Amino acid sequence: MRTSVAKMRVIEGNKKDTEARAEELRILEALLFAADEPLDEKVLAARLPAGVDAHALLAELQKEYAPRGVNLVRVGGKWSLRTAADLAWLLTREMVVTRKLSRAAIETLAIVAYHQPVTRAEIEDIRGVTTSKGTLDVLLETGWIRLRGRRKAPGRPVTYGTSEAFMSHFGLDAIGDLPGLDELKGAGLIEQSLPSGFSMPVPSDDPALRDDEDPLEPGDLDLGLAPRADQTEE
Amino acid sequence: MRTSVAKMRVIEGNKKDTEARAEELRILEALLFAADEPLDEKVLAARLPAGVDAHALLAELQKEYAPRGVNLVRVGGKWSLRTAADLAWLLTREMVVTRKLSRAAIETLAIVAYHQPVTRAEIEDIRGVTTSKGTLDVLLETGWIRLRGRRKAPGRPVTYGTSEAFMSHFGLDAIGDLPGLDELKGAGLIEQSLPSGFSMPVPSDDPALRDDEDPLEPGDLDLGLAPRADQTEE
Amino acid sequence: MATAAIKRMMPDDFQFVAEFPERATDEPALVIDVEGFEGPLDLLLMLARQQKVDLAKISIMALADQYLAFIEEARKLRLELAADYLVMAAWLAYLKSRLLLPDQHAPEGMSAEDMATALAQRLRRLEAIRQFAEQLLNRPQLGRQVFARGLPEPIAEIKKPEWSATLYDLLSAYAGRRQTQARSFVRMPKRTVWSLAEARAAVERLIGQAADWCALDEFLMAYMVEPSLATTVRASSFAASLELVREGRMEMHQHAAFAPLYVRKRRDQGEAGPGVELGNP
Numbered sequence: 001m002r003t004s005v006a007k008m009r010v011i012e013g014n015k016k017d018t019e020a021r022a023e024e025l026r027i028l029e030a031l032l033f034a035a036d037e038p039l040d041e042k043v044l045a046a047r048l049p050a051g052v053d054a055h056a057l058l059a060e061l062q063k064e065y066a067p068r069g070v071n072l073v074r075v076g077g078k079w080s081l082r083t084a085a086d087l088a089w090l091l092t093r094e095m096v097v098t099r100k101l102s103r104a105a106i107e108t109l110a111i112v113a114y115h116q117p118v119t120r121a122e123i124e125d126i127r128g129v130t131t132s133k134g135t136l137d138v139l140l141e142t143g144w145i146r147l148r149g150r151r152k153a154p155g156r157p158v159t160y161g162t163s164e165a166f167m168s169h170f171g172l173d174a175i176g177d178l179p180g181l182d183e184l185k186g187a188g189l190i191e192q193s194l195p196s197g198f199s200m201p202v203p204s205d206d207p208a209l210r211d212d213e214d215p216l217e218p219g220d221l222d223l224g225l226a227p228r229a230d231q232t233e234e
Numbered sequence: 235m236r237t238s239v240a241k242m243r244v245i246e247g248n249k250k251d252t253e254a255r256a257e258e259l260r261i262l263e264a265l266l267f268a269a270d271e272p273l274d275e276k277v278l279a280a281r282l283p284a285g286v287d288a289h290a291l292l293a294e295l296q297k298e299y300a301p302r303g304v305n306l307v308r309v310g311g312k313w314s315l316r317t318a319a320d321l322a323w324l325l326t327r328e329m330v331v332t333r334k335l336s337r338a339a340i341e342t343l344a345i346v347a348y349h350q351p352v353t354r355a356e357i358e359d360i361r362g363v364t365t366s367k368g369t370l371d372v373l374l375e376t377g378w379i380r381l382r383g384r385r386k387a388p389g390r391p392v393t394y395g396t397s398e399a400f401m402s403h404f405g406l407d408a409i410g411d412l413p414g415l416d417e418l419k420g421a422g423l424i425e426q427s428l429p430s431g432f433s434m435p436v437p438s439d440d441p442a443l444r445d446d447e448d449p450l451e452p453g454d455l456d457l458g459l460a461p462r463a464d465q466t467e468e
Numbered sequence: 469m470a471t472a473a474i475k476r477m478m479p480d481d482f483q484f485v486a487e488f489p490e491r492a493t494d495e496p497a498l499v500i501d502v503e504g505f506e507g508p509l510d511l512l513l514m515l516a517r518q519q520k521v522d523l524a525k526i527s528i529m530a531l532a533d534q535y536l537a538f539i540e541e542a543r544k545l546r547l548e549l550a551a552d553y554l555v556m557a558a559w560l561a562y563l564k565s566r567l568l569l570p571d572q573h574a575p576e577g578m579s580a581e582d583m584a585t586a587l588a589q590r591l592r593r594l595e596a597i598r599q600f601a602e603q604l605l606n607r608p609q610l611g612r613q614v615f616a617r618g619l620p621e622p623i624a625e626i627k628k629p630e631w632s633a634t635l636y637d638l639l640s641a642y643a644g645r646r647q648t649q650a651r652s653f654v655r656m657p658k659r660t661v662w663s664l665a666e667a668r669a670a671v672e673r674l675i676g677q678a679a680d681w682c683a684l685d686e687f688l689m690a691y692m693v694e695p696s697l698a699t700t701v702r703a704s705s706f707a708a709s710l711e712l713v714r715e716g717r718m719e720m721h722q723h724a725a726f727a728p729l730y731v732r733k734r735r736d737q738g739e740a741g742p743g744v745e746l747g748n749p
Contacts (some may be wrong), residue, residue, distance in 0.1 A: 015293075022301070027324055030317040033267075034325055034615035036567055047324060069263030087264040090281055101630045103641060110642030129651050138489045144630045170635045179639060181708055188644035198650045227388030270620030296749030315617060322613035338506060358592055363552070364507020403610045412595070413603035423593045 011226055028061050038078035101142070104135045109144060113166070113178060114203045117148045117159035117213055136160070144169060149213035159213055163207050175205040258286055271311030296414045310401030311408065319405075336375075338369050345379060347400070347412055348424060351382045351393035351447060367465050370394070378403060383447035393447055396439050406437055409439045475611035507683065508556035513591050523592045529567055532560040545618070662697065666706035670710065674731065675718055683729040684709065 017210060031047055045054035058079055060103070062072040071227065072080050083091060108131055111123050124131050132198070139145045144166035150156040172178065181200045184190045209215060266273060267279055273376060279288035292313055296306040305318050317325055335343070343431045359367050373379045378400035384390040396409070406412065415437070416425045424436065425457060470522055506512045516526050516533045537556045540550055579584075587746035608614045674687045692698045709731060712718040721730040 026301075026318065027321065030324060030615075031303075032323045033304045033315070034317050034618045036618035049456030067260075069260035069265075070267045080619065081267065083264045083268050083544045084260065087261060090261060090264050091268050091621055092626050094626050094628045096630045097627045098632050100635075101631055101633045104636050106641040107645045109633070110645075111640070114642060126647055126649065138631075139631075144631075169633075170638065172635075184639065184643045187639070189640050190647055194647065195650050198646075200646070270617065270623035284634060316610070316614040319608035322608060326614075326639070328560050340605060341506070341598060344597050344604055347604065348597060348600065360590075360597060361506060362512075362590070362594065363507025391693070404604060404607050405610065405614065406607075413607070414600040418596055418600065421592065421596065423589070423596050443628050446639050451736065 020049075023055075024048055025056055025061055025064070025092075028054075028057055032072065032079060032081050034060075035080075038075045038080035040053060040078050044079065049133035050195075052228065070072050101138065102135070104129075105138050107137050109139055109162075112139070112145050112160045113162050115174065116161035116175075116203065116205055118161075119153075119159055120153050121157060123160075124130055147216055148207075149209045149215050150217075152212045154213055156214065158216075161207075167205075175203045254283075255291075258282055258291055259295055259298075261289075262291055266306065266313060266315045269314070272309050272398075274312050278313065283352075290312075307405060308407040309405055310398045312402075314402070315403070335372065336369070338365070339372050342369050343373055344437075346379045346394045347396050347409070348415065348418060348437050349393040350409075350439055351385075351444060353385050353387075353391040353393055355391060357394075376447070381450055382441075383443045383449050384451075386446045386448055390448065392450070400440075411435055412437070434446035476511070506552075508553045509590065509594055510534075511538070511553070512556070512587075513594055516591055523595055524590055526589055529564060532564045532567075535557060535560050537562075611711040662691070662700045664704055664708055666712075667701070668708035671705055671708050671712060671718070671731070675712075675733040678732065681721060681732045684729040684731050686728075 020135070024170040027048060031044060035102065041054050041058065044058070045052070048054055048057070058072070065072045068089055069084050070081050071084050073080055077080075105129075107127055108123055111126050112118055115126065120131055120136065136145075140147075142165075144163055145160050146163045147160045151159050165176070167173070179187065181190065181198075184200075185192060201205060261282055262278060265278055275292065277285070277287050278292070282288055282291070292306070299315070301320055301442045304315050305312055305323060307316050338361075341361055342357055345360050346352055349356065349360070353368065354365055370379075374381075376399075378395045378397055379394050383394040385393050398409045401407070401409075407417075415424075419436065438444070505514070512535055515522060515538065516531055518534070518591060519526055519530065536557055539549065539599065553588075561582055563580060567584065646738060670688075670691065673682075674682070678687075685702075685704060688701055691701045706729070707721055709718065709729070713720050716733055719732050719734050721732075722728070
């Protein structure tokens with residue numbers, strides 16, 4: 001009889017301990033939730049019943065929150081509840097902003113379309129102006145042009161071509177559907193009186209590399225396609 | 235053999251379900267933790283995988299949080315995490331001392347809550363005393379009451395109602411949750427001295443105007459709701 | 469005595485008692501601050517509470533008496549009463565008189581009982597609203613008893629550009645640019661001018677290979693395949709030839725104006741003199 005009473009007392013004691021523990025965790029939780037800055041262990045301890053090991057309690061709360069959508073983290077030696085890092089995407093909203101391409105970019109894009117595979121120097125030659133790195137970057141960002149390879153020529157310049165996204169954006173079935181000189185003249189986009197010798201290439205976006213092209217090297221794509229840090233602001 | 239494989243499949247399926255469920259709860263949790271205002275069920279559902287029953291999930295999360303230091307509550311039909319009310323003693327030390335409302339303001343607020351949409355004359359009728367302009371201004375400043383419209387009656391008096399901020403501040407889910415509302419209704423004390431055709435015995439904060447309300451005119455809002463110059467600092 | 473009468477009207481459990489400061493003063497007029505009441509209805513409600521009955525069963529007659537007595541006391545104390553307290557007093561006196569007299573005819577359509585009931589109803593409504601206002605304020609309030617997240621993490625907006633361009637933009641840009649370039653190409657002449665240096669090199673080569681007089685034009689033919697180049701080739705080579713003659717390294721010869729020019733390397737160093745001879749060799 002005595003033992004059983006003793007046992008009961010122990011059980012009751014444990015129960016009380018568990019309850020007290022739960023209450024202490026509740027207090028920690030509420031404090032951390034409502035605080036508008038990370039909290040010091042000392043500050044937290046001051047709010048807990050005397051004699052409670054704040055450090056151990058925090059560790060327990062941290063463990064409890066670890067698998068959840070919100071985690072208890074230490075920042076600068078203080079404690080704070082934060083959204084789980086893997087859920088950061090939830091806290092961003094993507095806004096689609098329609099932007100117009102600059103005139104330089106459109107011209108460059110057209111030149112890439114008609115003259116591909118084409119190098120930056122060749123684009124500059126056709127446009128008669130230097131093409132800024134930014135213009136090609138923007139076009140790469142649109143996904144409409146792509147790096148094809150490298151020209152077998154001094155300096156081994158990168159060659160550009162159009163992508164499938166280009167075709168689908170501009171509603172082209174084949175690159176050959178781009179109008180030729182006569183059609184452009186017919187549409188009034190080019191005047192009839194042009195110097196003789198003016199010619200337009202027949203565009204081709206055959207993915208197979210030409211004889212004067214080398215394949216890209218592994219690093220090339222990283223260099224050209226990774227969005228630049230300063231670009232997101234644009 | 236076949237049965238055991240089938241069984242295993244079921245178990246695996248359940249496991250997947252449980253995992254998915256846990257992840258959905260994490261997402262809800264993260265969103266609610268990060269938000270600085272109560273969130274709509276629709277907004278939450280939009281962030282969850284398609285086809286997830288947000289309502290059921292919220293109920294589950296609410297149950298999970300019920301014994302904790304932070305609770306999931308519904309305010310004004312939206313969801314918000316709040317510290318548990320019984321831990322007020324713990325947190326009030328940190329509370330920002332807000333200006334105490336005058337008795338006149340508290341009474342006026344209650345009348346607006348229980349009798350909305352209500353005009354100033356009706357408030358005065360219930361209180362048996364003229365309501366100073368200042369009292370309504372103070373309440374508009376708290377953001378708890380708002381101008382709703384104009385009563386279709388001689389003089390076209392402005393009608394007042396409570397706002398979402400009111401619901402959120404007092405932790406009410408719907409206007410029907412106002413304490414004692416049923417008692418008031420039962421005693422027939424809620425009726426307003428309205429033209430008989432317009433009698434509406436129940437308060438409503440439905441933003442849709444009632445039949446006896448006209449919309450506000452552009453100038454009305456400037457007068458009542460625009461933050462005053464000295465208020466922006468608060 | 470007047471003070472006692474007023475105090476009698478305010479039982480100890482009256483909740484607004486606390487709002488009337490206990491002033492250590494013998495000025496009786498200040499014991500009751502009528503301003504402390506929120507108008508005559510508030511005062512009536514306080515008086516009605518003293519009846520300690522359900523407001524629905526309240527005796528309006530008794531209430532009217534109490535109110536009128538209160539006003540009387542206040543007047544004795546020369547308290548300044550707001551007009552609406554007096555209006556209420558007049559109305560209650562009128563109501564009382566009508567309640568006392570059997571209602572033979574209702575002049576305004578509303579019987580005295582109706583008026584009394586309406587007043588009781590108003591009192592109940594005010595009482596109720598006060599009670600519930602208190603309950604409302606006793607709810608846990610945000611920022612007082614319950615708290616929202618102290619460190620909300622705002623949702624960041626990431627702008628994702630969607631580029632717009634039409635096929636027309638593309639074609640007109642291309643056509644426009646190519647056209648301008650083509651034009652500027654012609655104007656900035658690919659005007660292949662045969663430089664003097666080029667011409668001189670060519671002429672030197674010519675006299676180097678040729679053993680005797682040879683016609684300059686014939687030799688230059690090779691450089692004049694392009695008709696547009698004829699003039700510049702002829703002019704430059706003529707200028708270069710003159711220079712070579714002046715240097716004494718070449719001889720030139722033309723038998724008549726506009727006749728073909730003949731050139732040869734100067735052979736005899738001793739035979740100085742003008743390198744250009746006119747007439748037949």
